[in-house]
Amino acid sequence: MAFEGLTERIQNAMRKLRGKGKISESDLRETMREIRLALLEADVNFTVVRDFVKTVSDRAKGADVLQGLNPSQQIIKIVNEELTKMMGESEVPLNKSPKIPTIIMMAGLQGAGKTTTVGKLALKLKKEQNARPLLIADDIYRPAAIDQLQRVGEQVDVPVFSMGTDADPVDIAKKGLEQALENHNDYVLIDTAGRLQIDETLMQELADIKSAVNPDEILLVVDSMTGQNAVATADGFNKTLDITGVVLTKLDGDTRGGAALSIRAVTDKPIKFVGQGEKMSDLDVFYPDRMASRILGMGDMLSLIEKTQQDYDQKQAEELSEKIKENTFDFNDFxxxxxxxQKMGPLDEIMKMIPGMANNPALKNVQMDPKDLDHLKAIVFSMTEQERENPDVLNPSRRRRISRGSGRPIQEVNRMIKQFGQMKDMMNKVSKGNMSGMENMMNATGMGGGMGGKLSKIAMKQMSRKMHKNKKKRLKKKRKK
Incomplete structure (x- = not known):
């Protein structure tokens, strides 16, 4: 996955500093050498790496960090801040026209995932802004490009404007914009043609389309798996088109992540979105500060919470909250x-968002196989309704029957029932504001130590306070009724 090697290398470099009451300049030089090598191996631009290492070193020396309290944590803080600054400091929203439609021109090389990204962005606008987008099929060269966009449009339930492969791309863009004005579409997404490499013909055609429709956004779609080539591509398109932003695709693939760390520094244009999956919903706003935290192994609780809120059914979540408080959580709820x-995505990616979990030694070799969840379901589905609602009746003979019915070993059935009981007790304690159960579990798995552990505990306490606030609100509503 993206940044996996980089995160491990940086974490190892920082680990050497932890526990030292005082850090010498030679310690700092060795740490920065390790970080420099880690960034270069991750395919980060050489100039960007050089400037980054110099800035961090100067800040660490200039602020009397080496002689201060907790010098290792101060250095981690500086590295985190400079990584964030390298990627843009804060998220950058889409440019929006004062009157409809907002025109978004999508550009990129073939194979970068441009057409799929057009569909993902259209779906995101529909879901989050209740928008009515129109897609324009402006790639007349690639075989079946128009058919692909039409299939994407059907998937996200968004209309597609097309004039076939014999029309001029500039005319297609103009006519599509006219239809959008007639139908009061508030967004227009133009899927332009790509090439295997940047060439003069491609750039001239894109420049002509830009002049004809005057887009509010020119988003360059870049395959993050191409490493330094992604940075060169972004720089080439930017010089001709003056792009307004970048979309990084395939960030969930086997990529070293250097493109994400280099593009903003080289082009001075923001990364606005990242694609991290094959589903149409797998397009996320790019938050530099959150990405920096993930690279340093600090997790990304804000993205995890947002993902949970997006994918969880609100009514079901409220019912679950009541069951947890009343201690009636059963296997059906499980x-x-x-x-x-499963709706939220791959388990290993979700785990990495939790502070302290990205490179936790206890979880390093744990395989997050999606089939494991199916095995758990098979065990539950082999129970009777009474057993699901009242796990206390699960005696040895019932467990053997469930083992045979689910095709899972008896040890796995016993382990799952035991873990369910522990989870139920922990959730009940947290709902009542008792954090000791959660902290014991975190310490047992190695999550309790270091900056990641502190962030985890802070996040859990915040969640506990939020649950109590919600409880007070519900009580007030009941009293009013």
């Missing part, structure tokens, strides 16, 4: 939660 978790 299966519902497994379904919700």
């Amino acid at each position: 299966v519902d939660q497994l379904d919700q978790v």
